[in-house]
Amino acid sequence: MLAYDYCLNLNLIYWDEQSFAFKAGKIFDADKTTEMIYEETAKPLLPYAWQGNIGTLFAYGQTGSGKTYTVSGIERLIAKSLFDGTLTGERKIHVSIFELAGNSAFDLLNSRAPFMILEDSLGSTQLVGIQEHHVQNTDDLLGLVESANKFRQTASTERNDGSSRSHAICRIRIENPAPEAVEDGILYIIDLAGSEMARDIFNHATDRMKETREINISLSVLKDCIRGMAELENTGKSSKKPYIPFRQSMLTKVLKHLFDPDRSRGCKASVLACVNPSFLDTGATKNTLRYAEMLRSSQPTQKATAYNPAIPTTWSNKDLRNYIRIKSGNPSISPIDLAPHESGAQLLRLPAEDFIQRCLKSDRVTKDQADAFYAKLWKLHIDSRRATR
Numbered sequence: 001m002l003a004y005d006y007c008l009n010l011n012l013i014y015w016d017e018q019s020f021a022f023k024a025g026k027i028f029d030a031d032k033t034t035e036m037i038y039e040e041t042a043k044p045l046l047p048y049a050w051q052g053n054i055g056t057l058f059a060y061g062q063t064g065s066g067k068t069y070t071v072s073g074i075e076r077l078i079a080k081s082l083f084d085g086t087l088t089g090e091r092k093i094h095v096s097i098f099e100l101a102g103n104s105a106f107d108l109l110n111s112r113a114p115f116m117i118l119e120d121s122l123g124s125t126q127l128v129g130i131q132e133h134h135v136q137n138t139d140d141l142l143g144l145v146e147s148a149n150k151f152r153q154t155a156s157t158e159r160n161d162g163s164s165r166s167h168a169i170c171r172i173r174i175e176n177p178a179p180e181a182v183e184d185g186i187l188y189i190i191d192l193a194g195s196e197m198a199r200d201i202f203n204h205a206t207d208r209m210k211e212t213r214e215i216n217i218s219l220s221v222l223k224d225c226i227r228g229m230a231e232l233e234n235t236g237k238s239s240k241k242p243y244i245p246f247r248q249s250m251l252t253k254v255l256k257h258l259f260d261p262d263r264s265r266g267c268k269a270s271v272l273a274c275v276n277p278s279f280l281d282t283g284a285t286k287n288t289l290r291y292a293e294m295l296r297s298s299q300p301t302q303k304a305t306a307y308n309p310a311i312p313t314t315w316s317n318k319d320l321r322n323y324i325r326i327k328s329g330n331p332s333i334s335p336i337d338l339a340p341h342e343s344g345a346q347l348l349r350l351p352a353e354d355f356i357q358r359c360l361k362s363d364r365v366t367k368d369q370a371d372a373f374y375a376k377l378w379k380l381h382i383d384s385r386r387a388t389r
């Protein structure tokens with residue numbers, strides 16, 4: 001198993017003594033425990049997400065290479081660490097667990113009820129219709145993981161009797177109740193469905209062939225995104241930016257925070273590239289290592305969001321208050337009542353009724369004026385989104 005962060009060389013020597021070298025972050029061979037893998041890959045993501053950023057861990061590789069085994073162990077260790085008191089400061093933990101199969105998404109904590117994955121006007125991915133569960137201790141979280149596993153789609157393949165035939169995603173939202181907190185942290189723990197080689201699907205029935213094809217399509221979009229990110233890193237400022245097709249599959253829509261070149265949030269990822277030691281699997285192993293190597297070089301960087309008076313999502317609380325003071329009409333709406341601590345992006349997330357109620361606290365401000373000001377701010381926001389696309 002490999003993860004990236006460091007730089008090591010891995011030599012893959014074929015039975016005919018052909019040799020290929022790959023750079024990997026860290027190599028975990030057969031005598032390494034899940035705890036050791038957790039310490040080096042997942043654990044560093046916890047304080048990062050706790051501080052309001054997005055941490056992502058995903059395992060990929062061919063079917064039967066140990067992804068589910070390792071990710072399940074890591075989920076258990078994360079459930080312990082989140083509540084053992086080492087991460088300080090008050091937080092509320094919310095969990096949703098879902099699977100992506102073909103072009104559908106299913107809520108594993110609500111009897112596989114389907115839900116939608118959409119992008120909101122702030123460019124964030126929203127899981128529309130999924131249930132989120134508030135957890136207060138390790139046992140709560142482990143209980144949810146266990147019930148989700150019962151609903152996960154598995155089947156027997158040539159390589160694995162209990163093969164996962166979908167991508168399973170555990171999303172842990174870490175809410176910081178402090179008023180000045182800007183964003184909730186998010187941890188994604190992802191067990192991807194395994195890829196299968198042509199010879200392994202020879203005996204599949206038609207529906208299993210379709211399922212394998214859909215898995216391979218979504219993994220291929222993931223690879224295109226990884227390739228695009230690697231190209232982006234090597235592209236000079238003047239040259240044309242490579243196209244990163246993250247909207248082409250459900251999986252990469254969920255992983256938008258990693259692949260969107262215009263991302264505004266801090267994010268870090270650990271990728272576990274799982275391989276089988278058998279020489280029969282050298283083709284699949286080589287493929288897995290090739291993409292793992294590209295990911296090593298494309299650690300996402302956060303785009304700095306400089307203040308722009310025409311883009312409300314770049315406004316600090318001070319900028320926002322200035323705008324309210326100058327643009328909210330006569331009598332002006334009180335900036336302290338409408339935006340006591342929010343940034344521009346945070347105020348845009350406020351439900352319309354709350355926005356209006358806050359405006360109406362100001363002396364002599366009418367409902368019509370409040371509605372008009374809400375519409376004015378949103379028009380500016382929508383225009384700014386159109387202009388930057």
Ligand SMILES: Nc1ncnc2c1ncn2[C@@H]1O[C@H](COP(=O)(O)OP(=O)(O)OP(=O)(O)O)[C@@H](O)[C@H]1O
Pocket residue numbers: 061062063064065066067068069070157160162163164165192193194195274
């Ligand atoms: N480190 C390990 N120690 C012991 N058994 C393991 C280990 N890793 C995997 N296994 C076993 O190997 C088999 C295949 O592992 P697993 O289901 O995790 O593979 P996978 O990559 O998730 O496969 P698929 O993509 O088909 O879902 C399982 O029976 C699992 O228990």
